[in-house]
Amino acid sequence: MSAFPQPTDGxxxxxxxxxxxxxxxxxxARPNAALIERFGRFGYKVTLRGGEDVHYCALGVEEDKYIGRCDCKGWKYHDGPCAHLxxxxxxxxxxxxDVEKTDGSPGDEHEMRQMTGETFDGERFDGAIERAQEEVCHR
Structure with a gap:
């Protein structure tokens, strides 16, 4: 079973x-009319025809089944995969x-979450947390 959270029931x-x-x-979903740019092992930037926004997606294959996530509202608020996925x-x-295989490990999960901007590595994320904590303390 995958370590990745899924949009509906796992x-x-x-x-x-x-x-x-x-x-x-x-x-x-029309891949020939979309702009698709790969970044990282699981990451893709997807812009649909007629869409103004670039959306960050992660897609992988685990045990011959597709798993993924997206930063769009369709992914967040609706059941099932969004148009970008x-x-x-x-x-x-x-x-x-070519979609990369994943083993569902925490490392792969973290990498997929990075592709959609849900987690960050290093100083950028730590600095944002510290600033937020300071703001709360000074209120």
Whole structure:
């Protein structure tokens, strides 16, 4: 079982349901019309056609099942994968990207969270925590 939190009940990303139900996320996902830039082992920057914002996604394969996350509101507030993750899945299917395998280890989990800006390494994160603590103490 994966160490990665999932959008609904802890299961891997269910792209089959998105496809079968022709969800809004699935129909918006057009990898040939999107800008996809890889960074890091699991990280992708995705901009959909007609979208103004770049979204940071992480996608990996664990035991032949896709796992991932995104920094968009669709990922945060809705069940199932967002349009950005659906775009990456379609891009993998047609050979535009190669999705890396993960073993579900805490190190891989941390790396995926870094790709979506949920965690930071080093001074930047520590400095932000210290400033927030100082502000609370001075109130």
């Amino acid at each position: 299961e891997p990303l269910d792209f089959h349901t998105e496809r079968d139900e022709q969800s809004r996320s699935w129909t918006r 659906c775009t990456l899945r379609k891009a993998a299917f047609i050979g535009l990207i």
